[in-house]
Each structure stands twice: as C-alpha cells, then as structure tokens.
Amino acid sequence: MSVKDILEKRRSVRHYDSNYKISSETLTALVDSASKSPNGNNIQATRYLIIEDANLRNLLLPIAFNQQQIVEASTLIVMLGDYQAFNKGNIIKIHEEGYQAGYFDESLRDYLANAAINYYESKTKEDLKLELTRDVSLASMSLVLLANEAGFDTITMSGYDSKKLKEILNISDRYLDVMLIAIGKGIKAGHKTVRHNVNKVIYKNEII
Numbered sequence: 001m002s003v004k005d006i007l008e009k010r011r012s013v014r015h016y017d018s019n020y021k022i023s024s025e026t027l028t029a030l031v032d033s034a035s036k037s038p039n040g041n042n043i044q045a046t047r048y049l050i051i052e053d054a055n056l057r058n059l060l061l062p063i064a065f066n067q068q069q070i071v072e073a074s075t076l077i078v079m080l081g082d083y084q085a086f087n088k089g090n091i092i093k094i095h096e097e098g099y100q101a102g103y104f105d106e107s108l109r110d111y112l113a114n115a116a117i118n119y120y121e122s123k124t125k126e127d128l129k130l131e132l133t134r135d136v137s138l139a140s141m142s143l144v145l146l147a148n149e150a151g152f153d154t155i156t157m158s159g160y161d162s163k164k165l166k167e168i169l170n171i172s173d174r175y176l177d178v179m180l181i182a183i184g185k186g187i188k189a190g191h192k193t194v195r196h197n198v199n200k201v202i203y204k205n206e207i208i
C-alpha cells in the first residue's frame, strides 16, 4: 500500500483482539524503521517503552480513562523523549559515528557537532520540551504508518494522566512522555472522521 493509500484508509481503532500477539521481531523491525525518521540534529532522542506486562497494563487502564485499547491491543508503547540526548557527549558521539561510517569528513563532523551543541546551549527546558515533542511526534507517525502498512491497526493517545503514568512505570524526569501508541488487530473498525476542505488549511505567504 502506498503512503497515500494508508493515509486515506487508516482510522484510529479502539477495539482489539486481545489474543492476538505481535512477535518481538516484528515489533523491533517496525521500531528500527521508525527510528530512521528525521530528527533534530540527528541527536536521536526518541525512546520506545514497550509495555508487555499485563499487570502494568491493568494499572494504566484507570489513569487512561479506561480506554480498553490500553489492555486489549497487542502492543502498547509509551513514546518518550530523552532530555539527556541534548548532552554534548551524545552529540559528539553521534557525529563521530557518522564520521567513522564514512558518511562525512572530519571538518563536516566538527561543523555539524558544534552547530548542534551551540543550537541547544541557550535553550530553556520549555524549548527542549518542544524539540523532543517534534522529534517524538515524527517517529510516532512513522510507526503508525509502518504498523498500518504491516497490516495492523493503531491508535495514538494523549488521554491519560501523565504524572500517574510516570509514577506507575517509574519513568524519571529525564524523559518526556509525548504519547501512547497501541498496535494490534482491530475487531471493530474505527469510525470515519471528516477533515477540513484542503482550501481551509492552506495559506499562502500570510495567515490570518
């Protein structure tokens, strides 16, 4: 299926076959491809916390408005951004890896690494939160497209109590939780949704 076809046909699915399992190899392959998504300065801050444990899923259910996909979907992923990815050491390491792989020379390695370090240096925590939100959201969309291409159904979710989720899953403030993604085999099609006419969302040169 083309990307266009997936976008036209995909729906958020809220009811899943709880007996259906997605193999860990399949999931790893989906995440591996999603991790190729564009990300700021290639600092690779996105983390995929896969919640397999049924007890943990049950604990998450009430703090996510009892949305059944939390417990019924084959896979539940907490999409996280890692604030430590902004550290100088990580930025230098990643650019060194690119150099060692032969993708650029020393001068481009140093230029890119220094540009990234300078870019983040003056940013506030709020700025960095936005940076993580951008990167994790792009990876999330890739994962949704890839999962749908592989024949699964998906739903992205922000309907949960972030503080309680972090407590239950022991997620420290090193990480920003951006959204949850459930993946599995749907047993009830997602309802159709409308979209604005394209002319309502395109502006040229100025927006009013």
Ligand SMILES: Cc1cc2nc3c(=O)[nH]c(=O)nc-3n(C[C@H](O)[C@H](O)[C@H](O)COP(=O)(O)O)c2cc1C
Pocket: 010, 011, 012, 013, 014, 067, 155, 156, 157, 158, 159, 160, 179, 190, 191, 192, 193
């Ligand atoms: C960031 C984000 C958070 C969402 N959170 C929820 C959620 O908590 N529960 C839910 O049922 N749907 C959630 N949705 C799904 C949207 O309601 C859905 O994408 C929208 O209504 C359009 O429908 P469609 O995805 O089927 O095209 C979320 C979508 C996004 C992008």
